[in-house]
Amino acid sequence: MLKYLFAKNEDIPSGSAAVFFGFSSIVWFVIGTGLGSFNAAKLAFPDFVTGNEFFAFGHMRQVHVMAVIFGWISMAFAMAMMYITPALGNNKLWSEKLGLWNCMLWNVGLTLGLTILWAGITSGREYSDFPWPIDLYIAFAIFIPLGVNVWMTVLNRRTQGIYTTNWFFLAATFMVIIVFLIGNLPEFFHLTGLTEAYLTWWFAHNVLGLWITPVAAAIAYYVIPKVTGNPLYSHRIGHLHFWSVVVFYSTPAAHHLMSAPLPEWLKSFASVEGVLILVPAIAFVSNILLTMQGKWYMFVESIEIRFTITGCLMAIPLNMQGGFQQTRAINWYIHGTGWIVAHAHLALLGFSTFLEAAAVYYGLQALTKRKLYSITLANLHFWLLLIGFTVYWVSMTIAGLIQGAGKIYEVPYIDVVIAEHPYMIARWLGGTMVFVGNVLWLYNMWMTARKGTVVPQGRMPHELAYER
């Protein structure tokens, strides 16, 4: 890949940027989940690797979070945009060279950012932990070049309309830049007090609501029709999804601070808007599941469909939780507990990751024109992810309910810690399964690029039978 960085744009093979992004994202997924597993071990066994600040939980926790959000999830998004946007516009990516540079600068910047974060150099703001020079780097060297490439590809398309997936890509690449620049204003201009606290959560909410959720859904809108051969069930429901994301999902930031001293009208407004995220959620899930009509056997047979549909099904509990847990009555019970940790993993490791994994599986086969090396390893990956995640989610939800009860009934805190201990061990085991699954995945995709059967000209990878 690196040899193309200084090549002429027209000499770079189509799909190079997407392949570079695809493998980068898997490597970051391995790193991110490895860190997650290590952190979980420390919560179960506090004397496991101790007395060194670089292996202290407080130094590593944010590195895990940022590695999976800006390494795995966002780079998998970029990978999907690099091959899906031109495919839907019946043209080529506007600039492969920009894409390659984008990916390289992304890897360099993220490595730098995570290293200094690991050393404890932080803004002290959750989800916007990076110091402001790194935030500026992410905005100007990562998201703006990505947005330019996606926008220019769509503007130069050779189709008349713009397909649903590309609406989401266009809107999300634009919105994430706005969110990044506004959400970090407290760091750029030393805004303090409640303004800082509120903007921290405004950023955290919108990076999920206007970047991760819509792009993940957009990927499903491509993968399901493409692999099953069915047309999307309804473009009108797609419209409903798109517009309700923009209108409802951009507003409930304050529901992360329901028990903080913010203006009451703001909390009530955010809470009502928070319930309304069920509109895009239901539109999305029903649209995807109805698109599967007549092709449900592929849920068993195709790894891409299995990942995508599992992710969509996980959007149901995700949004039921998301819609209602931020109302005052339920928030009273579960705020600040492991329930929220479980919910965050349902969003990022359950719903979102499964959709992106499908896009990376499909994209790497289509771009390298090679059939998946081993369906056995892919199945193992799927089940390790699904079982590992489920163990994690169930144990953290239970731990959260224990913490909630401890909070309401004023149990001495240490008794809550003792009661949670078995669930901390379970979450570590679940997280470790996810990590092991990802190591297998990296090997499988590497072997696919090296040794997978060549897909004949004019054929798609999903038309070939699996071999191993």
Added chain:
Amino acid sequence: MTGFRQYKIGARLFGLALGGSMTITLFFPSVNIAAVSSTDVALAKQLAIGHETGFNLEDPFLLGKNKPISVALKVDPKTGQPIDGGMMVYVYQQGTSYPAGILHPRILGEGIQQLSEQQGHINDATDARKTAGAVFTLRKGTYQGREFSYIDNLTATKGWTPADVMKVAKDEDVSHAGKGKTMFVREGCWWCHTLLPEETQDWQVFGAPPMMGDFNGESPTAFGSDRKAPDLLHVGSRNSSREWMMMHFFNPRLVQPHSIMPRFDYLWGEKDAAGQKIDFVKWRAEYDEYREGKRVTPPDVPSFASDSEIRSLVDFMLSLK
């Protein structure tokens, strides 16, 4: 934008929708929040903690530089006369950045701003011609018939310089809570300990939740979102033992066998209070023997040096009343 012709209405609606939600979620709240006056808690907190605690160019590696020192003053530094009941002053030595409330007094609220500027002369502190640092305290005053606390620049009103105050301050009267907050942010204490008792509960166990004006001038607020451990906003009222804090930070299992908190022994640095090199390897080996039942008592925790990072973190904990 030829490729976008047929999407004119959509693009405008998109701008309207996103602009509308930004107006409601950014502009309206900012108007509300900007109208909130500082409480006494916020005034004391920003004087004790200083300008910026997260990454900043004055302290890029979060070592606790560029922070004020709080001093419980017992004697007048000019005359040497005892001060009845003592007095809390905040020393900003030369070069230390002033907190947001001094640089931008508007965030303090109308009454406090007027009193701090007119009676407290805080603008003198930021005057470039008089940059020898400053000493501040909080006083009560009346503005338009209402009583407010305000910031008094003692360097301007009484002529007390940072050097004068530090000369009469004994080590036990000094608190490095500002530097301690840097440790709190850098070490990620806030990933498990919130600084936000919840409005809906917590009154009995963790104390009163903060009010809207308690945060003016603070950055980062570091509320925390995930409470894997007790809330710390009022921890100094629940437990004010330095001895307990010292043992708990060195190895939490010494005082709470079921704790899952990490050990923060590395904040002790190289040397203990007596200037002896701390032998961590030996300590850990002896502690492991104690855990295995081969020793009756755990090894003694080394006393921390007065300029160590852990000292400032303990100071910060004790400042959370």
